Amino acid sequence: MTPRRLIPLAALFLTAALVAACAAINIGSFVERGFDMSVVRTFEWAPADHLATGDPRLDNNEFFQRYLKAAVERELMNRGIERVEAGMADVVVHYHASVTQRVDTAGADEKYGLCEDCRPSVFDAGTLTLDLVDAGTSRLVWRGWAERSIQGVLESQSQMERDVDAAVSLILARLPAPLRIAKR
Amino acid sequence: MRRLACVCLVAAAVTAAGCATTMNVSSYVERGTDFTQFRTYDWGPADALPTGDPRLDDDPFFLDHFEGAIETAMAGKGYRLAERGMPDLLIHYHAAITPRIDINRLDSERGYCYDGDCRVRTIESETGTLVIDVVDSRTNKLIWRGWAQHGVVDILNNRDRMETRIDQAVARMLEELPSAQLGAN
Numbered sequence: 001m002t003p004r005r006l007i008p009l010a011a012l013f014l015t016a017a018l019v020a021a022c023a024a025i026n027i028g029s030f031v032e033r034g035f036d037m038s039v040v041r042t043f044e045w046a047p048a049d050h051l052a053t054g055d056p057r058l059d060n061n062e063f064f065q066r067y068l069k070a071a072v073e074r075e076l077m078n079r080g081i082e083r084v085e086a087g088m089a090d091v092v093v094h095y096h097a098s099v100t101q102r103v104d105t106a107g108a109d110e111k112y113g114l115c116e117d118c119r120p121s122v123f124d125a126g127t128l129t130l131d132l133v134d135a136g137t138s139r140l141v142w143r144g145w146a147e148r149s150i151q152g153v154l155e156s157q158s159q160m161e162r163d164v165d166a167a168v169s170l171i172l173a174r175l176p177a178p179l180r181i182a183k184r
Numbered sequence: 185m186r187r188l189a190c191v192c193l194v195a196a197a198v199t200a201a202g203c204a205t206t207m208n209v210s211s212y213v214e215r216g217t218d219f220t221q222f223r224t225y226d227w228g229p230a231d232a233l234p235t236g237d238p239r240l241d242d243d244p245f246f247l248d249h250f251e252g253a254i255e256t257a258m259a260g261k262g263y264r265l266a267e268r269g270m271p272d273l274l275i276h277y278h279a280a281i282t283p284r285i286d287i288n289r290l291d292s293e294r295g296y297c298y299d300g301d302c303r304v305r306t307i308e309s310e311t312g313t314l315v316i317d318v319v320d321s322r323t324n325k326l327i328w329r330g331w332a333q334h335g336v337v338d339i340l341n342n343r344d345r346m347e348t349r350i351d352q353a354v355a356r357m358l359e360e361l362p363s364a365q366l367g368a369n
Contacts (some may be wrong), residue, residue, distance in 0.1 A: 054312040056280035057333075059233055062326035063212040101284060105248055120287045144327055157212045 013108040014180050025167060029174040035134070037142070037176045042082050044089035045069065046133070055099035055124070057154050068095060071168040072130065080176060091141065094131040099124055101152065124151035128167050144171040207353065211330035211360040216304060217320075219362035221329075223283035224266035225258060228319060231321070237281035237310070239340055253354035254316065262364030276317040281336055284309050312336035314353050318361065330357035339368055 012049055031037075053059050072093065073083055083089075102125045132142040146167035153159050207355035235241050250252055253266060254275065263273065285308045318328040339345040 007199075050232070054282075056233075056278060056315055057210075057280065057329075057331050059278070059280075059315075060231060060317075061212070061329065063214070063329060103285075103287065122287050124286055155208065155210045 006171060014070050014089045018065040024144050025170055026150040027144070027146050027170045029142065031176055032139065032141040035141045040081055040090045040132075042084040042130070043076060043087075043091045044084060044086050044135070046092045049094075049096060053097050053099055055154065058097055058099060061155065064097070064160065064164070068097075068164050068168065072165050072172070075168055075172040079172065087134050091121050092133045094127045094129075094133065096131075099125050099160070100127070101125075102149075108159075118135070123149045123151050125151070126163075128164075128171065130168075130171055142173050142175065146171050188354045207332055207334045207356065208325050209330070209332045209353070209356045209360070211328065211357065213362070214325070214327040216326045216363075220322075222265065222272040222364055223307060224261050224271045224275035225275050226266045226271035226321075228317075231276060231278055233278060233280070235279050235281060237340075240279055240281060245343065246279070246346065246350075249350050250279070250314070250354070253351050254358070257354050257358035261361055262345075265347055274319040274321050275356040276319065278315045278317075279324055280315075282311050282313065284311050284321070310336050312339075314350070314357070316357055328361055330360055 036157070048065060058064055065087050072095070076093075088100060101122055103120055105120045126149075127145055127147045129143065129145040131140055132139050133139065148163075148167075150163065151152075155161050191257065199259045240246055258265075258275075266272075286306060286309065312335070313331055313333045315329065317326055320327050321324065334349060334353065339349050
């Protein structure tokens with residue numbers, strides 16, 4: 001293939017990659033080095049915080065909280081970690097959701113010439129954080145989070161649920177490997 | 185030049201109108217709940233979340249009108265305020281004002297610019313959110329939440345407009361609440 005023919009192909013890949021990047025969920029995690037995650041078999045929920053989320057529609061929203069907790073319980077069960085009564089667990093799970101308004105300066109679009117307008121815009125970014133705290137030491141041993149644009153998501157209960165499922169699945173996929181293969 | 189000034193004037197008018205007329209309303213419901221089993225409601229305790237604006241905190245005019253609008257809309261749905269005994273439902277409500285920025289919103293939506301070279305323009309605004317929660321008093325479980333969002337720049341200093349906007353918001357929110365009896369709406 002000649003270099004001339006490669007240019008449109010490369011442009012196509014670049015476009016696809018940038019579009020995917022814009023629509024993707026950003027996932028991250030920290031782990032306490034040296035903590036043996038393979039010993040984790042059970043969890044319990046920490047009391048819900050009543051902090052403002054940044055979006056009044058999400059504040060004390062039990063529909064969101066119940067759906068999120070069910071999704072986390074399902075994912076942890078799939079990894080061999082079972083929910084138990086308070087005071088009996090290896091780790092305590094906290095969660096927090098927040099919404100902030102962000103500015104997209106369209107820098108990548110402008111740089112690569114992928115937009116017609118190339119002007120800044122604003123959007124709502126939602127961040128979901130899951131913390132695992134060692135029940136014995138009360139020390140944070142793992143934190144995972146997901147962040148993405150939630151423009152139009154909260155308006156639909158079904159869309160909110162689909163986004164929670166996707167975010168929880170992606171966050172907990174980053175749990176260290178020994179935890180995922182733990183035998184019960 | 186005169187044409188440009190005219191376009192800017194129209195743009196400014198549409199901006200004000202656009203900020204004032206778009207109301208977003210939506211709701212969540214506990215699926216499978218049989219709302220026909222409920223007849224009465226009462227007011228639940230207020231939450232501790234701030235409104236985000238001292239002009240709304242403990243404002244008796246706002247609270248009285250908001251509660252009155254809810255009572256009217258609930259009656260239209262076949263629910264009545266409990267006079268004695270334990271109500272079937274508890275209603276919580278919350279109001280919040282959130283600062284927002286928009287960049288070139290109208291430019292992108294309507295395809296025009298504020299000035300000749302279409303420079304980036306930032307608009308600061310405030311969005312008001314009214315939230316109504318309906319709780320099953322027996323289980324203390326939230327079974328319905330409705331909300332309405334709207335710009336508040338034109339209503340906080342105008343009681344008549346505030347009344348009208350509250351009435352519209354509550355009516356549209358509670359349109360989405362299932363009725364107390366089949367065929368009530």
